[in-house]
Amino acid sequence: MISIESLNQINGLETLQLRAGKQGERNAIRWPYIAESTAIEEWTKGGELIFVTGLNWNWSTADFICLIQKAQQQCASGIVLLTQSPYLESIPNEVLTFANEQGFPLIEQPYSLPMVNVTERLSNAIIMDDLNNKSNRWFLQHLADTPHLSEIDLLKAKELGIAPCQSLSVAFINLNNIGNEGLIKVQYLLRQFMANEGVEFPVCEFHQGWLAVMPMTQSCSEKIEKIWNSLYQILSKQGFDCSIGISDAHDIKGMYNTVSQAKQSADFARANHKKQVVHYNTLGISQLFTHINSSHILESFCHQYLGDMFNKNDAQTITLKATLQCYFDNLCSIRKTATALNIHRNTLSKRLDAIEQISGSNLDNAQQRLSIQIAQLAERFIR
Incomplete structure (x- = not known):
């Protein structure tokens, strides 16, 4: 550089x-x-x-x-x-x-x-430096796109200074509504960010986003997350609407799965309007949704347990969904939910009755209650 x-x-x-x-x-x-x-x-x-x-x-x-x-x-x-x-x-x-x-x-x-x-x-020095780094960017894309690495791939990694057994933190950066001029600036900001962190891995475009990789140890995992959060703050400060998903690879052989997990986390963050970095390990049950290739399966499940609340965003439905979420967050306690929503318990009971009528689910039934909670999570994911 x-x-x-x-x-x-x-x-x-x-x-x-x-x-x-x-x-x-x-x-x-x-x-x-x-x-x-x-x-x-x-x-x-x-x-x-x-x-x-x-x-x-x-x-x-x-x-x-x-x-x-x-x-x-x-x-x-x-x-x-x-x-x-x-x-x-x-x-x-x-x-x-x-x-x-x-x-x-x-x-x-x-x-x-x-x-x-x-x-x-x-200008000549910049061009030559870019040509020298092109092979590094190509190899990073190759690692991210290849499920099973060959011995030649491992040798190439060593040549580029990447230890095959090195643990890695992988970030996938999603950027929304960005033009060509914005791409130039983002590329520079990402490259500069990695340089400031003393990381020699290149940053490359990957599947309509950006891929960044950082070496890590178990003792610095929390520090790594803070570093990726600082990247989010830098991009946001420059006016970029972004979401960042991260995941960990124990070695470069796990890069393919790790990149997929990081991308899924970034997609989840964007779908749920989360203004933060999302680690794959924090997705919980939503990890399962990322592995369902057919959206029709999730849509069918959501419609079965949410009824006519599924995929609707009118004022009444939004209120009912928010009430339902607060109800689950407060472990289905009527008193705590009413307090959190700052409404009377009778008002809450009427809303819950309306939810049961629209969804066709019984909130007193543990199995149906779990199903409607999962459906609400899945709806946000597929949206």
């Missing part, structure tokens, strides 16, 4: 100097962009290294600070300022201080180093 800290290791770019914002030195560089003014919103999608030559604009200290703020909002990787030029002799101290406060990388480029050389060498 080409990052801020590796920028001056590219042949010919040794004179580039990081002057401020060292906290962001691991920022990945997706592509160079030359800014002629502070109006960069329309042209930046995330991961750009922004170059400022000083041409065609009389840059002030306030302009530089404004550019840093906008670059952060656009998830740019850093800013390069050309100095020792007729347009800018040196970087103002106020700008350096602000960049340090924001933790945003500010790089100095001597005017004597031709801009065309810098952008050409940087």
